[in-house]
Amino acid sequence: MTCVRELLKATLLPRLEAQMLLQQVLNVSRSWLVAHDTDLLDESCVARFRALELRRQAGEPMAYLVGVREFMGHDFQVGPGVLIPRPDTEVLVETAVACIRLLAAEQTRQQGAVNMVRQQPSVRVLDLGTGSGAIAVSVALACPQACVTATDASLQALEVARTNARNLGAAVTFHAGSWYDALPPGTDLFDLIVSNPPYIRADDPHLTQGDLRFEPVGALTDGHDGLTALKAIIGGANAWLKPGGALWLEHGWDQAAAVREQLVKAGFNRVESLTDLAGIERISGGYL
């Protein structure tokens, strides 16, 4: 029989990854593993660890093997069929949260100005292509004054997003379908639309490298020049935003100028791009 320490010593994987996989097999915390490193493992546990180890050696993302990825401080369930949330996308969530707080303050100010009975502000937010629900759920948890709707064309992704919303206690309404077509008739206009759509060019060699090989292709690329989904979302936003409403989009490192151009063409004002921690323009947005 093998003990925890021997198993971790024998693996070719980086120690942290091996620990995470063994934690997954044994359903224990990291501190438990450290404290029980001489515990003997039964054969079925060793076999399950070896199976995960092989999949990792073949390049499968850790997030799919352990079934979870942390985003904005929350644990999101993920699995094949849904994009693994990226730290890059936190810029979009932080911008959305700041935007919602400003819009809520403006609603409160307007209610005061016309001497209306003070109501709880309600900022209507739409997340298009929600995937695991990372953006919609994080926004809903950070902004109780937001009323969040999220859509995706992938039923598999929507199932994961619904599970995440339920597990994390976020109130989000989900609809299936392509971009705005998913919204049922009679849906009210939104104050803010956000999206991290598929924006990788179909011929980008990164699609056949690393984690991307295992993620759903429809979540990564539009199958063309990378701008099709961004253009569709910008083109349709006017019909779904209230006057003064905002649209913020994540895009590729070299797409900011093209996205700003589309936003201006669609009638948006105060169009700007914001950078990520590496100083790269990763999101662009504007206001009607």
Ligand SMILES: C[S@@+](CC[C@H](N)C(=O)[O-])C[C@H]1O[C@@H](n2cnc3c(N)ncnc32)[C@H](O)[C@@H]1O
């Ligand atoms: C880059 S992923 C973003 C997932 C998630 N919002 C995130 O940031 O982690 C793009 C998402 O858009 C969805 N999608 C692709 N084409 C779509 C379409 N025509 N209508 C709605 N959603 C679409 C994909 O299924 C995928 O979940």
